[in-house]
Amino acid sequence: MSELRRQALTVPGSGKTISRKARSRQSSAASSRVASRQASRVNSRVGSRANTDDEGSSSDGTCYSLDSFAGSAPTVEEELPDPGQHWKEVLGDMVNRICDRKKSSYLGREEALREYAAILSAKFAKEEITRRKSDIIASCLHSIKAPRTEKESLLAAKALALTIITDPSEDVYDAVAQTFKRVITDHDSHLLKCALIHNLSAAAFYGGATTAETEGIMNYLLDIIESDGHSAGAGDDAGVVTAALEEWGFLCTQLEDAEEITTNSIDALIDQLESSEVPVQVAAGENIALLYEKSYTEAEEDELDDATQAGTKWVQRYKPYGRTEELKETLTGMSSGSRRYLSKRNKKTQRSAFADILHSLDDPLKGPRFSEALDKDGAVRGSRLKVRVHKTGILRVDKWWKLLRVQHLKRLLGGGFLTHWTENPIIFESLRYGPWAFCEVPMTRLIVTVCLSSSTRCRSLIA
Template identity: 35%
Template sequence: MHDLRKKALLESGKTQSRKARSKPDAPRSTGHLSPNESPGNSRPGSTANSRAGSRANSRPGSRYASEDEGAASDSEVDDVMTMSTNSASGEDALDGGDASNTWVERLQGRLVELQDRKRSLQSRESTLVSYLHLLRHHFTQRQIDKSVSDILPALLRSIRSGTSEEERSTAIKALTVTILTAPSETVYDHVFATLKAACEEAEEESIKVEAIHALGIAVTCGGGSASAAEEMLDFLIEIIESDGQAVGAGDNGAVVTAALQAWAFVASHMDDLVEQSENAMEVFMEQLDSTDPEVQTSAGSNIALLFEAARDYEEETGEKVNLQYNQHRIMNRMAEIVRDSSKAVSKKDRKHLRSNFSSIVTSLERGKGPGYSTAGRGASNPHTGGSKMDQGGGHDGEFQEFGYREKIRIHNQFMVIDTWSLHARVELLKLLLGGGLVTHWMENPTVRDILDSASVEYLASTSERKRW
């Protein structure tokens, strides 16, 4: 598993918002990608600020069907939306074992090794990578429950005093998945100070990013109170509003993106976002002016989440939430961003912006969740033996919209991601669990609770099975 490397600064890739750039003391930095660095390993501010490309921790690409994509085949769209239930190849090598031992036996070996601080740095790193892989791809609560009181201190030691970026960042990931696997009502108080210090004091981008994600999981799944969750939202807003400077990572797109993702995850667990909405909306709108596509799309998703929360609140209480920014203005701004992006970003990033903003615009227009497609197909006409399109809904035929296209398949059923709240939870869990998300959804009560609003549907027909 590869660690997250620092990313090289590019003049055209800074993540500052328009408001931050207007300040006289706003930091400015330039630089170029070295010959030996790939875009995936560039330093802060590069337009390629996506997470480093380890297979187990890569972010599955999202694709939303836009209005003009009606001609795309079902399989072309749906296959991108499907997460495989197969585990990563080479599992034995990644978890430090061999085929002659079961994963339970390999895990027991890693638990013993975690307690031994006299081992070499390379050995400690290898143990953490192996332990993390086993926890991601198997539900291990029964195996680690009695050892959590020993596991947590060992991981916290590596986070505080690890001697390499790899050791510290992997320890944070392992801590996060441990909390998801064996949660308790006291773990948040136990890990908060260490994670916040790692976020604020570490020099390495990867450590800051993983610490931000871990804080979001700890406060929601580790016994954090409602007031602690509100304080966490405020802390994350400080990071976003300052373009990362609040935690010593000025102009760092990966850190700002992580804060946006964690904010959405924590906010999705709040019963009422009215108090946070006004300030948060302004901050997210400013980040639409970022030059980092991941920051822009994450900010856009959070804006859609706020409008969704306002709709839900009005539906439940009858009281209208004033978000100050009207939807028409936001949609126009996103159209401007997509149009102007052709001058500054790569073709891949333009496609990423276009597809995500198309989803957000459709959501605002129709009051829908993410990935909703109004493109569609004609229903079969038994009188002609073929299909017939009739968007007007006339008597001669029916028009069926594709609807929600973001889904995760598990055997003969799939989870439909039809709200921005669920989208925020799934996106962070994908980052943390990688290819093990399906296993945890099937077996882990904590993950099932996180995703409890998901609509589950079955693939009944042979044609549907083939399409998926």
């Protein structure tokens, strides 16, 4: 992006120049850059979806905290405040306070929205909110459109996101999409823009958007990416561009056929690899890996013999990018973490993420953290990304589409991921595996091992 790339473009010996598009915006954007950088979420977060913390690893280095893959959101194992035995009554009271705006002050609404979000994170409360859901959504939208404070709008956005994922329905997208897009474009708060970009994709995915509408949202997000945030009124803001990249990739996982959208977007994603901000680079790189993965589909019956002879049941339908070897050279340089201005932590993040992405371009059927090393039985280790969702819980993520969906869920649910993982059926549906009932035992005795591969049955094991 014009400002964010500047550091990278001026590194001695880089030999790179600023794009024509970026130069044409410099004069008009100069006055807004200082304010944009000050408001940017990137100034207060460390973008790191790759493994950046050794303490999240198991003894063989293959188990990572889910927090490693979702920016600065709280860890899955974070203990949320206990709503207490009477949480249903408290939730009902908070819903009344949120919906009855005439009798509440903005301070009262902020308190009610905060408590409502905390309860919806800690408890799966679909039955408790269904009857008032339309009123809750309407009130949250009012707080987003015309808040007294930025805090009220951010809390309303959080409450609305949790409402969407707790009780998805076919009419949610139509109810919120236009408001979200208008506020993203017009509001001054970059934090609110980021929150609503995440909410917009959640509403599209869980709230009844058609394929055409989903592609329309992806094009809207692509405009933000291509314009370096300017189309959303957040020129050169790394947080906003990162959010757009993350949610573009999340929505892309839903598409059956991604050939046309790959053609229309791959250059913009590659362009973002030049950013000096690691979160932007990694989000763009993960999307590129996803597009290469999606260029393969399962072989049809008449193709099965040839595919089997080649050692796979998958067939590449199209070439995602015409200059793959050139792209690999770029990714190879990034996987070395050689940019001198990066911190030690960001270099580690960059090396880890782009080594994975480069490996997937060599073989798109191998997902993140794929290892060619042999185990003690002489078999290839394969996917090693086992994300810890609890002290005794393991979630295996062996495809890029799975990683992007898990990251999205983590951004929405934060510390409430485990509760929704065990009780909310939308989690199972979004990760594409069938019904699975947990045994009725205390969670302290439950070991959850989830294999997201479609060929493997999910099981629950008792400690």
